[in-house]
Structure formats: C-alpha cells, structure tokens
Amino acid sequence: MEDHNSANLSDPASPAASVASAEIAAEFAALSTEEKEQRRAEWSQELARVEEEIITLRTVLASKTRHASDLKRKLGITVWKELTEDVNQGVKNIKESTVYQRTESVLKTTGEKTASVFGSFTSGISSRLSQMKNSESMRSIEASVGSAYENVKAFSSVVRWRIA
Structure with missing residues (x-):
C-alpha cells in the first residue's frame, strides 16, 4: 500500500508537506548552534554540487540536441517532414481506434437509412445542383x-523550400 504522506511531500501546499516541514523545523531548532552551522554548510555544499550537475546536464543536453539536429539535416529530415509524419501517424492511430471504427460504422448505417428516407428529396436537389453547376456564374x-x-499550392512549395 502506498504511503499517502510521502506522495504528498512533493506538493508544498499539501498538509503532509506542512507537517513534514514543521517536523524538520522542530528538529533543526533542537540542534546546537554549532550543529546548525554544520548542517547549513553541508546543505550549501550539496546545493552547489546539485547546481553544478544541473549545468553539466544542460550542457550535455544542448550538445546532444545539436548533434541530433545535424544528423536529421544530413538524413534530409526537415521540420516540415517530421510534422507531416506526426500528423499522418496521428490520423492513422485515430482511424485504427475502436471508438473511431464504431463511430464510422454507426455513421455509415445512419447514412444509409437517411439516404433511403430522403432519396427522392435529394434527387430533386441533385438535378437542381446539376443545373446550377452548368450555369455561367458557377x-x-x-x-x-x-x-x-494554384496560388496557395505555389506558395506552399516556396514555404517548404525555405523551411528545408
């Protein structure tokens, strides 16, 4: 079973964190002046080490990020290509989901029923749309x-060329 107090210690606003802070403060207050100074010195040294590790990790991460970008550039992987692949994968995942497939099935059935009910109505509209399609204004x-x-298509290829 999970200890709820330890799970809430990371949230400084939680009651468990408040109790823990009070306990730590009480323990610290019970120390002698010399012990308090020693504890503060230890904490300061540990803080300096942790901050140095953070700086090192950020430097390594930045280096790895640059290296990954260089490799992607060499492989011809552009931001546009990655975005397109992510969107395509997302669409594929959605289409493969059971919710989508059930919805598609329901919509198909509903569409078939609706089409049979409104068949004669739509045929009249279809003939009117055909007449409109053949009009000069259309x-x-x-x-x-x-x-x-064509203008948007040309602009899009210019944007892709500049991004790549």
Missing part, C-alpha cells in the same frame, strides 16, 4: 477557386 466561381488553389 463556371466563374470554379475558375476563381482553381486559380486561388
């Missing part, structure tokens, strides 16, 4: 959207 909109798409 062709004008398609041309504008196509041109905008």
Whole structure:
C-alpha cells in the first residue's frame, strides 16, 4: 500500500508537506548552534554540487540536441517532414481506434437509412445542383477557386523550400 504522506511531500501546499516541514523545523531548532552551522554548510555544499550537475546536464543536453539536429539535416529530415509524419501517424492511430471504427460504422448505417428516407428529396436537389453547376456564374466561381488553389499550392512549395 502506498504511503499517502510521502506522495504528498512533493506538493508544498499539501498538509503532509506542512507537517513534514514543521517536523524538520522542530528538529533543526533542537540542534546546537554549532550543529546548525554544520548542517547549513553541508546543505550549501550539496546545493552547489546539485547546481553544478544541473549545468553539466544542460550542457550535455544542448550538445546532444545539436548533434541530433545535424544528423536529421544530413538524413534530409526537415521540420516540415517530421510534422507531416506526426500528423499522418496521428490520423492513422485515430482511424485504427475502436471508438473511431464504431463511430464510422454507426455513421455509415445512419447514412444509409437517411439516404433511403430522403432519396427522392435529394434527387430533386441533385438535378437542381446539376443545373446550377452548368450555369455561367458557377463556371466563374470554379475558375476563381482553381486559380486561388494554384496560388496557395505555389506558395506552399516556396514555404517548404525555405523551411528545408
């Protein structure tokens, strides 16, 4: 069984941490002046060692991070490529999840039922949409959207080139 007091000591606002702090303060107050000075000196030395270790670890981490970046650059792995792979993996994980598959199944069944109910209604709309699609204003909109798409596509490849 887990000791709840030790689990809460890391949270200074917890009651267990307050009790532990009070106990430590009482023990410290019971020490002689010489023992208090010795304890403070020990703590200061330990703090200096720990801070030095932290600086060393940060230096090593920065070095390893630079080395990893150099290797990625040599392998042709760019930030854009990593992001794309992460997004693709995320989508794959979602699609493989049971929740997604159940939802997809329910939506498919619901869609089939809805399609049969509204079949005649949608056929009327479909014919009206076909008429709209063949209209002059729709062709004008398609041309504008196509041109905008080409502009975005060209801009995207420039951005990818600059990122790489």
